[in-house]
Amino acid sequence: MKKYLFFYIITSLFLFANTTSPPKSKGLKADLVTVVKSQRKMYLSCKGKILKKYDIALGGNPVGHKRVRGDQKTPEGKYKLDYFKPNSSFYKALHISYPNRKDHQHARKLGKSPGGSIMIHGQPNNREIKKSFFQRYNDWTAGCIALENDEMDEVLHLVNVGTPIHIKP
Known part of the structure; x- marks a missing residue:
């Protein structure tokens, strides 16, 4: 009887082991990144469905569209993630195609x-810099969008270079 019960339990575990959690989608990539600055949120979506949501930090003066160098604003508008930068002052980075032609024209008018x-x-690579000014829920970048390092790794897994990014107020 004990052998039969043991066999039944083991067989049941084996048969139903893969039914307890949904299958993971392999190769699923975001086709749009959306940032809502006022919410301090970034969304990765595919075909209109949100795949992931992240809390973010923005530029130190985040309200309004970036106009000129040094204003500490995060841009607003439609751009592309145009290249990956593995070596920077921060843990991995995806470049946003700011400034576009309209951004150049506006800044030129201002001279x-x-x-x-x-x-x-991600976070600053220099630990001393990180200790001195980084706070997760405060805006601390010079105009970029910052995540935790593990979140940055996840974004890089889900987002390809060339993906559009919409940055909203």
């Missing part, structure tokens, strides 16, 4: 540079 090097990135 200034529009700035650039706006990215989605």
Whole structure:
């Protein structure tokens, strides 16, 4: 009787082991990244369905669209994630295609540079810098979008270079 009961339990575990959790989608990639600055949220979506949601930090002066270098604003509008930067001052980064032609024109009218090097990135690589100014829920970047390092790894797994990013107020 004990052998039969043991066999039944083991067989049941084996037969139903794969039915307890949903299968993971392999190769599923986001086709859009959306940032809602006022919510401090970033969403990865595919075909209109949200895959992941992240809490983010923005530029130190986040309200309004980035106009010129040094204004500490995170841009607003439609851009692309145009290249991956594995080596930077921050843990991995995806470059945002700011400034576009309209951004250049506006800054030129003001006689200034529009700035650039706006990215989605992880935490500062320099531990002393990280200790001195980083706080998870405060806006601390120079205009970028910041995540935790493990979240940045996840984003890089789900987002390809060339993916559109919409940054909303």
